[in-house]
Amino acid sequence: MKLVSLHNVSVSYEGIPALRDVTLDLFSDDFTGIIGPNGGGKTTLVKAILGMVPYSGRIEFADGISIHDGTIGYLPQQNNFDRQFPISVAEVVYSGLQSRKRLVFRISSDERKKADELMAMAGIAPLSGKPIGAISGGEMQRALLCRALISDPKLLILDEPTNFVDNKFEKELYEILASLNDRMAIVMVSHDLGTITSYVKSIVCVNRTVHRHNTNNITPEQLANYNCPIQLITHGDVPHTVLKRH
Numbered sequence: 001m002k003l004v005s006l007h008n009v010s011v012s013y014e015g016i017p018a019l020r021d022v023t024l025d026l027f028s029d030d031f032t033g034i035i036g037p038n039g040g041g042k043t044t045l046v047k048a049i050l051g052m053v054p055y056s057g058r059i060e061f062a063d064g065i066s067i068h069d070g071t072i073g074y075l076p077q078q079n080n081f082d083r084q085f086p087i088s089v090a091e092v093v094y095s096g097l098q099s100r101k102r103l104v105f106r107i108s109s110d111e112r113k114k115a116d117e118l119m120a121m122a123g124i125a126p127l128s129g130k131p132i133g134a135i136s137g138g139e140m141q142r143a144l145l146c147r148a149l150i151s152d153p154k155l156l157i158l159d160e161p162t163n164f165v166d167n168k169f170e171k172e173l174y175e176i177l178a179s180l181n182d183r184m185a186i187v188m189v190s191h192d193l194g195t196i197t198s199y200v201k202s203i204v205c206v207n208r209t210v211h212r213h214n215t216n217n218i219t220p221e222q223l224a225n226y227n228c229p230i231q232l233i234t235h236g237d238v239p240h241t242v243l244k245r246h
């Protein structure tokens with residue numbers, strides 16, 4: 001089932017195009033990696049879907065999917081999050097419920113339980129009362145994952161979720177995402193095609209224009225043909241990417 005359809009979507013910043021004429025469908029069973037060179041427009045694509053940047057063209061959402069009610073969970077790139085804000089880890093997680101226009105002090109016991117379960121899954125239960133200024137980047141990333149999940153989204157969008165995360169949690173994270181994919185679509189921006197390729201089911205190349213590959217097995221020729229200047233370097237069976245600036 002189609003969850004989100006973009007029709008001829010373009011985004012410009014101060015007159016400079018970041019995305020041009022993008023037509024793309026996202027489906028309810030997707031586990032999709034969004035890849036592309038630095039500055040290619042990956043974050044802009046995600047922000048357009050979330051209504052965070054003005055765009056021309058049309059974005060359609062399936063019934064029951066909205067950017068306003070928590071049915072789309074979002075883990076932003078961490079440099080966009082203000083760590084000086086004086087709230088605790090648990091409050092960060094609860095803030096994922098705010099799109100439902102609920103106030104923090106009205107959190108139900110079920111929601112508290114859910115937050116506790118998510119924090120336990122992400123390995124940050126002991127940190128729940130700590131201020132976010134006093135935790136590490138990787139711990140913050142885990143908290144933001146819980147925040148994105150607490151509203152039980154049907155679509156989970158993650159922008160570079162493995163920034164700041166150690167190898168152990170990176171692997172854990174991909175496994176958590178693979179199991180969540182039974183009940184939600186997952187769209188993940190990543191620089192590292194080599195690592196994500198064994199988890200994702202499809203790949204979207206973004207370099208001002210967009211091309212969707214309905215496979216996780218992608219060749220350098222395909223990347224070149226679709227204006228995606230990423231080099232694949234193979235070590236054994238695992239391709240690694242080197243991203244070219246342009």
Ligand SMILES: Nc1ncnc2c1ncn2[C@@H]1O[C@H](COP(=O)(O)OP(=O)(O)OP(=O)(O)O)[C@@H](O)[C@H]1O
Binds near residue numbers: 043
């Ligand atoms: N708020 C903004 N104002 C002006 N230009 C912007 C803004 N945000 C992004 N851009 C520009 O738009 C282009 C696309 O940026 P975007 O962040 O979407 O790329 P990206 O593929 O996510 O990059 P990266 O891999 O470096 O995170 C870049 O040239 C960037 O400099």
